[in-house]
Amino acid sequence: MPLTSKIAHRFTHRRVAAIFALMLALTACGAAEDPILPTLRPTFTPSLEPSATFTRVFNATATPTPLRASVATAGPSPTPLIGIVPTRPLFTVTPTLISYAPGTLQIEYFTTNATVIRPGDKVTLFWAAKGVDKAIIYRLDADGKRGQLWNVNRAGSMDVATLPSDRGQSQFLLSIGNIDSHLEQTISIPIGCTENWFFDPQPDGCPTDPVVVTAEVSQPFEHGTMIWVQAQTRIYVLFNDGQSPAWATYPDDFKDGQPASDPSISPPSGMFQPIRGFGLVWRSHDKIRQRLGWATGPELPYDGALQGDGMVDDGAMYLRGKDGNIFGLFNKGASWKLITP
Secondary structure, three states: OOHHHHHHHHHHHHHHHHHHHHHHHHHHHOOOOOOOOOOOOOOOOOOOOOOOOOOOOOOOOOOOOOOOOOOOOOOOOOOOOOOOOOOOOOOOOOOOOOOOOOOOOEEEEEEEOOOOEOOOOEEEEEEEEEOOOEEEEEEEOOOOOEEEEEEEEOEEEEEEEOOOOOOOEEEEEEEEEOOOOEEEEEEEEEEOOOOOOOOOOOOOOOOOOOOEEEEEEEEEEOOEEEEEEOOOOEEEEEEOOOOOOOEEEEEOOOOOOOOOOOOOOOOOOOOEOOOHHHHHHHHHOHHHHHHHOOEOOOOEEEEEEEEEOOOOOOOEEEEEOOOOOEEEEEHHHOEEEEEOO
16 A cells, blocks of 8 residues: 555544544533534545656667678679668779790791782782780781781781782781781782783783783674683673673584575564574574664674683773774673773
């Protein structure tokens, strides 16, 4: 029981005992009087104030520990303990340039199997180097400037085609190392033609054989020209209708005693039916007849000339025309052009 309750309780009992003793005394004095009943005072119950309650508020601000970049290792990127996951790398990797110490690089050899080449010929390059794993081979132009390049191993060989336009010499350069320490070596291969072209301006490349002077016959058509070459016993058909092939060649199968023409064929006024070897090819191939059309003049014989370069991929044949111009026939029927010397 609380202390205040105990005090109030003792106080109430003492008051009741005193009142009871007084009543006994009065009774003894006279029985006729009415007893006096005292009215009890209300019991005093002390009210205690509640104790104050203190609430301690902590306003602590968390300070995140900054992330520290660690050495990169294989595996997934580490996940930060606090904060937003960074979207950019925590560090930048700087590539290390290899610097070759002087004296560690060496070009053992850089050479070729050719002593003299013709424009467009292929040559085989051989090389070997020490102190590196890779090398670069450059083609040099006429001014010595670097052009086409090949990334190669430190040793090996490869076939390289020279350019048909090369004149004088074809040059290649082998380079090893880097800007701080490097070695380079150049080889030059003389370019020369054993034969000369029979006309100017000179085409790219060299002729495979000397010029052949031969009898030729040409005849003009509505859409092209026919040329007979005695040295080859062949007939060349040149079209100017823009279709493919641009030119074709056929053997001259005409024999003396065969009909020179077909009397059932009547050309329009001012036009001609081709005869002999031209007529045989013209009548035997519908496509040729349709593409060339009618001859616009008679056959014209003259002293011609023939020369070619013999290249496999882009071979050229040159024929002299009646008027001195040169017919250049290229790449197995792909194209032809008229060259004015």
